[in-house]
Amino acid sequence: MARTKEFDPDAALQSALELFWRRGYEATSMADLVEHLGIGRASIYATFGNKHELYLKALDRYGETxxxxxxxxxxxxxxxxxxxxxxxxxxxxxxxxxxxxxxxxxxxxxxxxxxxxxxxxxxxxxxxxxxxxxxxxxxxxxxxxxxxxxxxxxxxxxxxxxxxxxxxxxxxxxxxxxxxxxxxxxxxxxxxxx
Known part of the structure; x- marks a missing residue:
């Protein structure tokens, strides 16, 4: 049986966007993302991919909004x-x-x-x-x-x-x-x- 996500991916993406926007790509570590998003590293990887993929998704979201x-x-x-x-x-x-x-x-x-x-x-x-x-x-x-x-x-x-x-x-x-x-x-x- 598949586990359900215990977080809202849309809200997490918006939160990642805000962190990357404020700090930049290089100054934002995976540990920063884990802390800021309030979700585990494995959940970030499973939902968004690595840090670079998450950054690109956040950039896409910014461009759309x-x-x-x-x-x-x-x-x-x-x-x-x-x-x-x-x-x-x-x-x-x-x-x-x-x-x-x-x-x-x-x-x-x-x-x-x-x-x-x-x-x-x-x-x-x-x-x-x-x-x-x-x-x-x-x-x-x-x-x-x-x-x-x-x-x-x-x-x-x-x-x-x-x-x-x-x-x-x-x-x-x-x-x-x-x-x-x-x-x-x-x-x-x-x-x-x-």
Whole structure:
């Protein structure tokens, strides 16, 4: 007879995500996970695999739950350029928020910590960035078609610039004590859309 799990795997994954997000991959040991999740090492391995597999699952969960609400505005019908501006400003506000400063963005953190040498983590980061770039590009194409964005602007190049800006805002926001730094950068970049 199979034993039933004595823990909620979904809640455990969310708890692991929070720990990895706050501490990073290398600074989180299996002993830390056992203690933080409140479940045994064997149960972690049986449910999620090794530490790396658990980290990738946590990264997938983050990607499914954190950026989509930020980016929903880019797909809504109507004026597109105000939506692009709102998303960039929201990234800046999030980056400058005291509560986010400690953790930053899990995707951006992963890019910096694991991206150069972990193919699976880098692939997930790239998928997240492609998603942001694609939605931003589509919104800018719509804006151009609706006469909101000048015809001489390149929507693809602008989308890429905004992606790099938004990720940079997240990096700078983690350590900067001056919220104006990220807000000023965002506003300056948005002048390229005029």
């Amino acid at each position: 954190h950026d989509p609400p930020l980016l929903d505005a880019l797909s809504k019908p109507g004026a597109a350029l105000p939506a692009v501006r709102a998303v960039v400003r929201l990234f800046a506000t999030e980056a400058a928020t005291e509560s986010r400063r400690e953790k930053g963005c899990f995707i951006t953190n992963t890019a910096a910590e694991l991206g150069p040498h972990d193919r699976e983590a880098a692939r997930r980061v790239e998928l997240s960035w492609q998603h942001i770039e694609t939605l931003t590009h589509a919104a800018l194409v719509r804006a151009q078609g609706q006469g909101e964005l000048p015809a001489d602007r390149d929507p693809r190049a602008l989308a890429r610039m905004l992606l790099v800006l938004m990720q940079g805002l997240r990096v700078v926001g983690k350590t900067s004590q001056d919220p104006a730094r990220v807000h000023d950068a965002a506003e300056q970049a948005l002048t390229l859309l005029d």
